[in-house]
Amino acid sequence: MAHAAAETHPPIQHHYTTTGLDNRKVAIWMFIGSECMLFASLISTYLIYKGKSLVGPMPHEAWTNPQTGQTFKAILNIPVTSISTFVLLMSSFAMVMALAAIENRRKPRPANPGFWWKVENSSKLWLLMTCIMGATFLGFQAYEFTSFVHEGLTIRRNLFGSSFFTLTGFHGAHVTAGVIWLGTLLAIDMKRGLQPKDAVWVDIAALYWHFVDVVWIAIFTLVYLIQ
């Protein structure tokens, strides 16, 4: 009976739940919900320890060691972080453009597509730009971490260092995973071309990427700007 039933039904082409929703999208939203709680715990830890470090360097003010007289300047570099924030925000823009380009392949191609039509509909270009901007953000973070260590702030130095490196390090790990994920999508697009039927796969990667972006929006304000 089971064999007969299997033979009469066509192979499953989609992954809908009883809600009528694609289970991959339900899963990514549940994952993002759980990630909200992870980052809230990390941000809470940072805020609870904020201003409680006994030794410098401090985030926004200079600190002089009373025993040695050594002075540490304020450690956070707002201009550099502002640029990296801008880069990450623009990577989200590139990501929605990549998804839009793939979804728009359902539409017939115009007889004489202009230059801007080709640019707007090039998923490869937008995916590549997203990857590059994600990698650029990581480069900025690597530069920031390195300069902090050279200036005397390590993860073991004080409460600020521990909570700061843990929070931004976790975020950086998420960006790294996102860049790898988008890189695989770009490789698939280069190899066989992403089609509208693949849009859900790109959509869930995009949701993850935008989530990483909104987490940084919160971190940038709470960690870098609020003194």
Added chain:
Amino acid sequence: MAHEHAGHDNPDHAHEHPTWKQYRWVALILTVITALEVWAYYMPKLVASPFFVPLLLIMSAVKFAIVVMFYMHLKYDHRLFRALFTGPLTIAMATLIGLLFLLARSAAYIRA
């Protein structure tokens, strides 16, 4: 060159997504708000005022909401997705605020 996106075949994509023109506007608004945040940081009088922190939090919340609504399409998607995001987000925010109140109170108690 504003293009309407075709709706997906899937029911969760039944609604229209923003147009490219809207995406560009969203990117511009995000850039402007970020520039305002950084500008506020370098205004000593504003930093010293009691409005500085609420102002930054509001601007950050606006950016957060814009990205979630337009780039993550939550404004247009199924309400279950909205619930799956806002539910945990509300719990996370409540936990964060609760912890801050709790530990700020205990720190004040220890100091006293």
